[in-house]
Amino acid sequence: MLLTMTSVGGVVSVAGTAGADPAAPAPPPPIPVPVPRPMPEDPARVNPIGGARVSSSTPQGETAGMERPLAAQVERGAATVPMWAKDGIFAPTAHPNRQIAIHLPGEVTLGPAAWLPGGGAIYGSNDVDYQAIPYAGGGVDITVTRKTVFSSSTIPFGVKMPAATHLRQGNNVVLVETDAAPGNPSRVIGTFSIPAAADANQALVGVTPTLGPGFPPGQSNLTVDLGPTSTFAFPVTITVSYRASDAATTGAPAPNWAGLPAGTPAGAVTPPNPAGYVTDPTGTHRPDGIDPTTYAQRHSGHCQGGPDTYGSADGRSANFVAACQTQQLCLATTPARTSVDSCNDRLLAHMSIQCVTVFGQTGDDYDACIRTASDEVAWAKANMAGGPG
Structure with missing residues (x-):
């Protein structure tokens, strides 16, 4: 092995003859060039039209805001x-x-x-x-x-x-x-x-x-x-x-x-059940391909997520069963004929009708009845899906 050191003008070089120099590192990849795109075709801020002068307040690069919205309406x-x-x-x-x-x-x-x-x-x-x-x-x-x-x-x-x-x-x-x-x-x-x-x-x-x-x-x-x-x-x-x-x-x-008189029997106001509702709590008639949980919710004959009635201390009672069964039938028609939100909105409306009929438009019993109905609707929104069932 031979080492040679030479100093020229303060520069020291070291040469070796033991072997070849290591391979030089590969050059870095070229920086990609942005794809050129045309500037927006905006109208000029000032457009001379004959002897008239038309000015626009629309900034360059922006439009008048008439395009499709960024997010679709929900x-x-x-x-x-x-x-x-x-x-x-x-x-x-x-x-x-x-x-x-x-x-x-x-x-x-x-x-x-x-x-x-x-x-x-x-x-x-x-x-x-x-x-x-x-x-x-x-x-x-x-x-x-x-x-x-x-x-x-x-x-x-x-x-x-x-x-x-x-x-x-x-x-x-x-x-x-x-x-x-x-x-x-x-x-x-x-x-x-x-x-x-x-x-x-x-x-x-x-x-x-x-x-x-x-x-x-x-x-x-x-x-x-x-x-x-x-x-x-x-x-x-x-x-x-x-x-x-x-x-x-x-x-x-x-x-x-102001509602029905205090002490009115609980069964005094019982709205009729909707036509076409099938009560099948055991699932005996569940068709093939229908989710068992969905079928049970739709055919129990009762409200889901809350009581079938709200009763006051004086014996009056608002019956929610018909409203709940109507909502369960409604969910089966989604999304072809209506929406799940619409079914749940109508559930609150129908339950509210019973609250007002029995307890009046205001008062503690009305407030408690409506709150019970609202809680049941909130549960339905979170746990009941639409579609066949």
Whole structure:
């Protein structure tokens, strides 16, 4: 082995003859060149047209926002209570992919939401407070509290309707209906209750509802005019409910309905079971290919996720069985004829009808009954699927 060291100008070189130099490392791969793409074909900010001059505020690289949305619209399955009342309370209807927006009177003057347990909110002002309580299944109860005599006795609720629908006053109910067309008659897809009103002494206050156009154009108004109230009987509370219902009733046969008398037997109000429902708790008639769990849920003859009835301490009872069986039949028609969310929304509406019929439009028993129904609907949403069964 021979080593030679040579110093030239301060540079030292070492040469070896023991073997060949190691292989040089491979060169790094070339950096990929971005694929060239044309700039957006935007209109110029200033377009001379003859002797005129047209300016555009659309920035370069952006458009006027008329393209397909980034995310497709999804069906609304619950009521949405916003932080600011001016944004509107959104709620579904019994028709899939159609929703309404409820606007409170003087909403721009109301304070931000004071949140309540369960997702409800109170929007306050000096003279009037508005409380909105949403339920599973798309329902919402709105309570207006007139705190002083200086608050208006005329309360206009704005309702932003979906296309091809209208409001109509029925028998002690305000209906949201589709427009009739040849071969497609008008159908109920939502209901507003006729508001119930009472003063601080629990004396009933007369209510006159009217329907008419609202503002902005395209919005409808459900206006509530209250009867005279003693100056010393404030606050006055007014309660109105909305349900995504396909039935032309809220369960209240008369204004300010207070429910059946205390002690009414539990079986006094038993709605008929729907036609075509097959009760088969043992699964004897389950067809091949049908999931046993789904079949058991659809043919038990009972409600799923909660009791068949809600009973009060005074002996009255709201029966939910017919509502539950109707929902189970409805689920079997999805997705060909309706949606799972629509079936569950109507379940709450039908259970609510029984609560109102038996316990009235307000009160502790009504609140407990509706909460029981809402909990059952929440369970159904989480555990019951659509499709044949």
